[in-house]
Amino acid sequence: MTKEAVITFKNFGFKYFSQKEKTLHDIDLTVYRGEKILIAGPSGCGKSTLGNCINGLIPFAYKGEITGSLTVDGIETKTASLFKLSEKVGTVLQDSDGQFIGLSVGEDIAFALENDMIPQPEMKERVRKIAQIVDMESSITQNPHDLSGGQKQRVSLAGVMVEDADILLFDEPLANLDPKTGKTAIELIDDIARDDRTVIIIEHRLEDVLHRPVDRIILLEEGRIVMDAPPDEVLASGILTRYGVREPLYLTAARYAGAQITADMKPASLTAFRTDEIRDDLQRWYDANYKRPTEETGKDMLEIRDLSFSYDGVRPTLQNINIMIHEGEMLSIVGKNGAGKTTLASILCGFLKPDKGEIRMYGEDLSPLSVSERAEYIGIVMQNPNQMISKTMIFEEVSLGLRIRNVPEEEIEKRVHDVLKICGLYEFRNWPISALSFGQKKRVTIASILVLNPKILILDEPTAGQDYRHYSEIMEFLRKLNENGQTIILITHDMHLMLEYTERALVLCDSKLIADEKAFEVLCDSKLVNAANLKETSLFDLAQRAGISDPTGFVECFIHYDREVREHEA
Amino acid sequence: MKLRLFSYDQLNTFVHRLSGLSKLVCFLLLTSAVMLTYDIRVILGILLLSYVMILIAKIRFSQIRLMLIYVAAFLIFNFFLTYAFAPEYGCEIYGTKHVLYTFGGPYTVTLEQLFYQITKLLKYLSVIPLGIIFVLTTNPSEFASSLNSIGVSYRICTALALTLRYFPDVADDYNTISLAQQARGLEMSSKAKMMDRLKRTSGILVPLIMTTMDRIDIISNAMDLRSFGKYKKRTWYAARPLKKEDWLAMGVSLCALLISLYVRFFINHSLFYNPFV
Numbered sequence: 001m002t003k004e005a006v007i008t009f010k011n012f013g014f015k016y017f018s019q020k021e022k023t024l025h026d027i028d029l030t031v032y033r034g035e036k037i038l039i040a041g042p043s044g045c046g047k048s049t050l051g052n053c054i055n056g057l058i059p060f061a062y063k064g065e066i067t068g069s070l071t072v073d074g075i076e077t078k079t080a081s082l083f084k085l086s087e088k089v090g091t092v093l094q095d096s097d098g099q100f101i102g103l104s105v106g107e108d109i110a111f112a113l114e115n116d117m118i119p120q121p122e123m124k125e126r127v128r129k130i131a132q133i134v135d136m137e138s139s140i141t142q143n144p145h146d147l148s149g150g151q152k153q154r155v156s157l158a159g160v161m162v163e164d165a166d167i168l169l170f171d172e173p174l175a176n177l178d179p180k181t182g183k184t185a186i187e188l189i190d191d192i193a194r195d196d197r198t199v200i201i202i203e204h205r206l207e208d209v210l211h212r213p214v215d216r217i218i219l220l221e222e223g224r225i226v227m228d229a230p231p232d233e234v235l236a237s238g239i240l241t242r243y244g245v246r247e248p249l250y251l252t253a254a255r256y257a258g259a260q261i262t263a264d265m266k267p268a269s270l271t272a273f274r275t276d277e278i279r280d281d282l283q284r285w286y287d288a289n290y291k292r293p294t295e296e297t298g299k300d301m302l303e304i305r306d307l308s309f310s311y312d313g314v315r316p317t318l319q320n321i322n323i324m325i326h327e328g329e330m331l332s333i334v335g336k337n338g339a340g341k342t343t344l345a346s347i348l349c350g351f352l353k354p355d356k357g358e359i360r361m362y363g364e365d366l367s368p369l370s371v372s373e374r375a376e377y378i379g380i381v382m383q384n385p386n387q388m389i390s391k392t393m394i395f396e397e398v399s400l401g402l403r404i405r406n407v408p409e410e411e412i413e414k415r416v417h418d419v420l421k422i423c424g425l426y427e428f429r430n431w432p433i434s435a436l437s438f439g440q441k442k443r444v445t446i447a448s449i450l451v452l453n454p455k456i457l458i459l460d461e462p463t464a465g466q467d468y469r470h471y472s473e474i475m476e477f478l479r480k481l482n483e484n485g486q487t488i489i490l491i492t493h494d495m496h497l498m499l500e501y502t503e504r505a506l507v508l509c510d511s512k513l514i515a516d517e518k519a520f521e522v523l524c525d526s527k528l529v530n531a532a533n534l535k536e537t538s539l540f541d542l543a544q545r546a547g548i549s550d551p552t553g554f555v556e557c558f559i560h561y562d563r564e565v566r567e568h569e570a
Numbered sequence: 571m572k573l574r575l576f577s578y579d580q581l582n583t584f585v586h587r588l589s590g591l592s593k594l595v596c597f598l599l600l601t602s603a604v605m606l607t608y609d610i611r612v613i614l615g616i617l618l619l620s621y622v623m624i625l626i627a628k629i630r631f632s633q634i635r636l637m638l639i640y641v642a643a644f645l646i647f648n649f650f651l652t653y654a655f656a657p658e659y660g661c662e663i664y665g666t667k668h669v670l671y672t673f674g675g676p677y678t679v680t681l682e683q684l685f686y687q688i689t690k691l692l693k694y695l696s697v698i699p700l701g702i703i704f705v706l707t708t709n710p711s712e713f714a715s716s717l718n719s720i721g722v723s724y725r726i727c728t729a730l731a732l733t734l735r736y737f738p739d740v741a742d743d744y745n746t747i748s749l750a751q752q753a754r755g756l757e758m759s760s761k762a763k764m765m766d767r768l769k770r771t772s773g774i775l776v777p778l779i780m781t782t783m784d785r786i787d788i789i790s791n792a793m794d795l796r797s798f799g800k801y802k803k804r805t806w807y808a809a810r811p812l813k814k815e816d817w818l819a820m821g822v823s824l825c826a827l828l829i830s831l832y833v834r835f836f837i838n839h840s841l842f843y844n845p846f847v
Contacts, residue, residue, distance in 0.1 A: 061794055083800045091795045098785055099792035102807070103711050103735055110807035115797040117805050127807070159796065351749045371752040380753050386784065387743070388750045390776045401754040448754060 006167060006198050007031040007054060011068035014053060023049045024223045027068070033166070036190075036199045038209055038231075041220035042244030043438070043467040050220065051171050051202045053077065056085030073166065086112075090160035094172035094465075096152040097145070105131065105147075106140040109158045116163075126162060134158045134188070149337055150181040154188065167198045174205045175465045178336055178493040179535035186211045204467045206240065207248035207538065210268055219243055231268035236261050244469035249496070250542040253558050254278050256565075257285035270538050275545045282546045282554075290557040298327030300362075301487060302348075302378075302456060307357030309340075309347060316511045317343045321357070323506060323513065325456065325489070330482040332490045332498040332519060335508035336533035341491045344508070345458050350374040361455065375401070379454030383461040385441040388448070394420070394436075395429050398448045415451055422484075423447040423477070439470040443477065450481075457481070458489045463497060475501050476566070495534055499523055499559060507532045520559055524552045583707075584815065585627035590708045591716030592816035597704050599823035603830040604697050609843035610689045612830045617696035619826070624699050627707050634702055641698055645691060652687055660686035666846045682846060710734040715806030724804050732789070740782055747777045 012027040023046045031037055041047045052058040053070055060082040070077045073088045093099050102108030106127050113123045131137045134154040139147065144155050153173065160168065170189060174182040182205070190212035193199040203209050206217075210231060217234045219227040221243045227234055234240065238255070240247045250270055254261060259278035266272040275282075302325040309318040318340045325331070333341050346352045348359065350371045359366045361377050369377070382388050391397040395416060402412045420426040423443045428436070433444060442462065449457065462478065463471045479501060482488050492498060498505050498519045505522045507515040509531040515522060522528050523537045539558050543551035585593075604616055631638075652659075657676065660683030661667045668681035714727035756770045793799075834841060 055795055057791060057794065061791060082794055083797050086795055086797050093788065093792055093795070095788065098788040101732070101735075101789065101793060101796075103709060103731075104808075107711055107807045111793075111798075112796040114804050114807055115800050117801055117803060120805055120807065120809060123805065123807055163796070346749075349749075349753055351753075371749070372755040375753045375755050380750070382746065382750050384781065386780045387747050387777050388754075389780070390751065390773045404755045452755065 003032040005030045006033045006073050007200075008071045009068070010070070012053070012070050013067040014049060014058060014064055016062060016064040022223060023064075024053070027225060029218065029225060029228065031198060031200065033198055034196050035215045036193045036213075037201070037216050037218060038206070038214045039200060039202045039218045039220065040204055040206055040240075040245050042204065042469050045220040045244075046223040047202050047220050048171060049223075051091070051169055051200070054167070054200065055089045055091040055169055056080070056082040086165070087163065088165055089167045089169055090163055090165035091169045091171065092153075092156050092160050092173060094175040096149075096156040097176075099156060100144040100152075103143060104141050105136055105144055105155050108144055108155055109162055111159060112163045130158045130162045133161070148181075149177050150184055153177065153181070153185050157188065157192070161192070167200070168192065170199070170201045170203070172203055172465070173201065174203055174208050178533040179208070179495055180336075180530075180533040182208050183211055183535055204245055206245055210248065213269065219245070230263075232263040232266055235267040236263040236265070241468075244467055246468040246496075248538055249558075250538040252562070253539055253542060254282070256558070256561060257281040270541055270545070273542075273545075275542065279546045282543070283548060286543075286548055286554055286557055289561050290553055291560075298329065301325050301327045301329075303358070303360045303363075304348075305358045305360070307344075307347065307354050307359070309343060309352065309354045309356075311343075318347070318354075318508075319511045321513050323516065325487065328482070328485055328487055329504065330479070330488040330490070330502050331504040331506065332492050332502040333506045333508065334493060334498055334522070334532050334534065336493070336531075339508040339532070340511050341508055342460065345380060345460060345489075345491055348378050348456075348458065349380045350378075372404075375449075375452055375454065377454060378456045378458060379449035379452060380458045381442075381445050381449050381460065381462065383464055385438070385445045388445045389433055389441065392432050392434070394425060394431055394433055394444055397433060397444055398451055401448060401452045419447050419451045422450070422481070437470075439466065439473055442474060446477075450486075456487045456489060458491065460491045461494075462490060462492070463494060471497075472566075493533065495523060495537060499537060499555075500562065518556075520555045521552065524555055581628055581707075583627050585623055585703060586707050587813075587815060588707075588819055589716055589810045589812055589816050590713035591719060592812060592820050593704050593708055594713070594716065595820050596823040597700050599820070599827045600700055601697050603823075603827040604693050606827075606841075607830045607834050607843075608686075608689055608693075608841050609830070609833050609838060610685075610692065611843065612833055613689065613692045613696055615829075616826060617692055620696055620699040620703070623703055627703055629702065629706055633706065637702065641694075645694055648694075649687060649691060652690065653683065657683060659683065663842055664844050664846045668846070685845070709808060711806070711808040712810060715809035718804075718806065719809070725799070728798070736785065736789075739785070740778070743781050744774065744778055747774050747781070750777075 007030070009027040009029040012024065013022050014024040015022040027050070039047050039050060049058065052062060054072060056077060058064060059066060059078060066078050072085060075084060075088070077085060100108050101111050109127045109130055110123050113126060118126070128137065128140070131140050134157055136151065136154050136158060139151065144152060147155065173185055173189065177185060186209060189199060189201065201209055201214070214231055216228060217231050218225055219234065219240070226243060227237070227239065235247060235251060238261070248270070250273070251261065251267055257278065259281040261267050265274040265277060304321055304323040307318055307321040308316060310316045321344065333344065335341050343352065347354050350366070350369060366374060366377060389397055391400060398419060399412050399416045402415060417426065417429070420429050423446060425440065425443055425447060428440070433441065436444065459478070463474050466474065475497065478488060490497065490502060502519050505515070505517060505519040506513060507522055507528055514531060515528050523534065524540045526536060529536050537555060539555045540551050543554035548554045600616055600620070604613060607613065657678065661680055663686060664682045666682060669678050670681055670684070671679040710731040714731035718724045718727045751770070751773055756773060838844070
């Protein structure tokens with residue numbers, strides 16, 4: 001069977017009119033019909049731009065200069081139209097929440113058909129069929145916003161599939177999904193790819209995408225393709241980390257153990273990976289490096305006692321929560337969406353009043369304090385920096401909280417400068433905030449809270465949507481803060497984050513605190529993993545497959561070893 | 571918690587089953603009928619009709635409580651202002667003067683003034699439920715399709731439906747941002763002075779505009795990619811063809827308007843109904 005090319009880039013380049021430099025250079029890439037391709041690379045490498053070239057947003061919505069040629073199913077894109085291309089390419093954008101147009105599932109799926117002037121009876125029939133394929137038929141009259149994360153993804157997918165496009169493009173489908181939902185999303189995409197559709201996935205969470213096989217990985221860096229090969233070869237080459245993409249954890253472990261990884265060992269999937277060949281390496285490494293860590297906890301600091309809360313007075317959102325947080329801890333709160341994580345943070349910050357229970361810091365009851373008074377005890381950094389930034393200059397933004405408190409001007413300057421130094425923003429202090437990257441903006445919001453000297457810092461999904469490089473940058477920064485004595489609480493569903501950076505994890509499930517344990521223990525316990533919509537870490541699977549006697553100990557060993565490696569690098 | 575200001579409930583009542591278009595037409599016809607008359611008998615008739623409709627549409631008091639408080643405040647205010655500015659207007663209209671009470675000075679309470687003001691109050695009271703019914707029982711998408719079917723450009727219709735649909739999201743954003751600012755020390759609780767609180771509300775607007783722009787960017791891309799604006803026309807998933815009930819409702823409303831006009835031109839021969847002569 002000869003392979004038919006559906007997407008062909010020839011010496012392709014693109015420059016946005018708003019930018020000086022080209023975003024894409026010398027792209028030569030051919031995608032064949034029925035292939036499943038993963039495009040990976042760090043933020044800003046041009047992978048989203050590449051996707052937008054394929055679906056036609058470039059040059060029709062984002063203007064710029066195209067060099068070379070790109071044909072999609074025989075059409076030269078620069079002379080086609082967005083509508084013509086959208087018949088060929090269906091795009092699922094990241095953040096399904098933001099792209100729902102209809103007020104019911106059925107209406108949202110039908111949107112493209114409406115624009116195509118399909119008569120209503122035929123439209124309803126087609127919508128019903130597609131809804132059936134993605135298993136959403138019973139929810140067709142529901143409001144998409146009332147669905148769970150995974151169901152939302154199904155609806156956005158259906159809305160794209162309804163057009164019968166042969167090429168499906170997924171732009172970061174895993175962003176904002178918890179690990180378990182992400183896993184089902186990848187399975188769903190795989191099922192659809194079976195019907196001879198061409199599937200292109202743009203994503204930097206490699207390990208999660210590789211849960212199901214892909215044909216090729218295209219690695220991008222600074223607008224150029226640096227590798228285009230089958231996944232086994234890409235993973236064996238070990239170059240991913242250099243380009244800001246994280247390799248699967250089980251491979252990192254194998255490399256630490258000194259194993260030589262070749263493409264023949266099938267490293268792209270843990271189930272196919274020839275673990276028998278590296279068993280001895282792993283065992284030797286584990287025996288040499290495992291040591292019981294010494295336990296030490298700081299003084300008791302924040303006590304949450306018998307806390308209960310309900311939004312409507314009927315269904316409880318939190319029930320009888322008891323937590324003791326110690327000085328100098330860095331811990332994570334995990335649990336699926338709606339389990340009460342954000343509600344708990346809102347109560348700690350005083351945004352909500354608990355129905356029952358006490359919150360005491362060093363024995364002092366916090367309940368009489370207003371939201372702004374409480375900011376000096378507990379500070380919160382929201383997930384989206386745009387929701388926090390209200391000034392145009394960095395110095396102004398960070399000093400805002402102090403100005404309001406009528407702190408003398410000299411002291412403001414000193415404190416802001418100190419905090420900017422800690423956050424690595426001192427050189428930028430007179431810059432406009434709009435000139436900063438996402439990670440830098442995030443640090444500005446952290447700085448603007450830190451400057452108030454809160455005893456506890458809460459961060460809501462600090463690394464959501466960040467690639468490995470920015471993730472490491474933000475997390476290493478938080479770790480340093482923590483080492484200097486700052487107590488930090490992280491709300492997250494990123495397993496890497498909780499595993500690598502927090503000792504202790506609190507698991508919330510259906511309004512109850514179901515576990516308060518070591519983070520690696522949570523990720524090795526399948527019952528907890530399921531309850532919190534997490535995924536067992538691949539390290540645990542690796543250890544089991546390699547026959548290590550104590551898989552949990554192996555995970556623990558890896559975490560400590562990995563931490564030392566990072567500290568060494570930093 | 572979602573703030574649901576324009577949330578319509580998906581119930582299966584006679585009023586909900588009417589198409590958005592016929593509800594709009596009925597609303598306009600009945601409102602005109604009320605506007606074009608000061609005859610208390612006609613107004614009472616329509617008032618009765620609109621309250622029956624509220625009952626049929628199963629609108630609960632809790633849904634409209636806040637709205638009603640504002641309306642009541644407005645009506646009471648309006649009632650006293652009307653009197654304060656023109657205490658003798660009723661006598662002018664009806665040409666007689668039955669004094670009920672004298673405050674002293676020029677301020678007397680006359681039966682005519684009272685009758686005039688009560689008529690006016692009832693006019694408001696009969697129109698407001700009609701508006702409430704329209705907002706609470708109409709699916710924005712279906713309404714957009716109705717508007718489109720009477721010739722309004724579908725781009726405008728979709729924009730309108732999207733605005734209604736995004737309102738709760740923006741309200742949520744406002745809440746989050748406000749809390750984030752308070753957490754940094756912008757005192758918004760009653761511990762701060764009123765003026766300060768007003769000034770600080772503006773500190774919420776910048777981030778709100780930024781996040782709203784983000785939203786618009788995402789949604790417009792999503793719409794482009796799904797062929798919005800491909801042809802001069804589009805079809806509607808939520809469109810409902812006019813049924814017997816729709817024609818019935820519009821017919822009844824039209825009759826109400828005709829009766830109102832008939833009473834005005836052929837019975838009263840004036841805008842006002844005069845029981846005093």
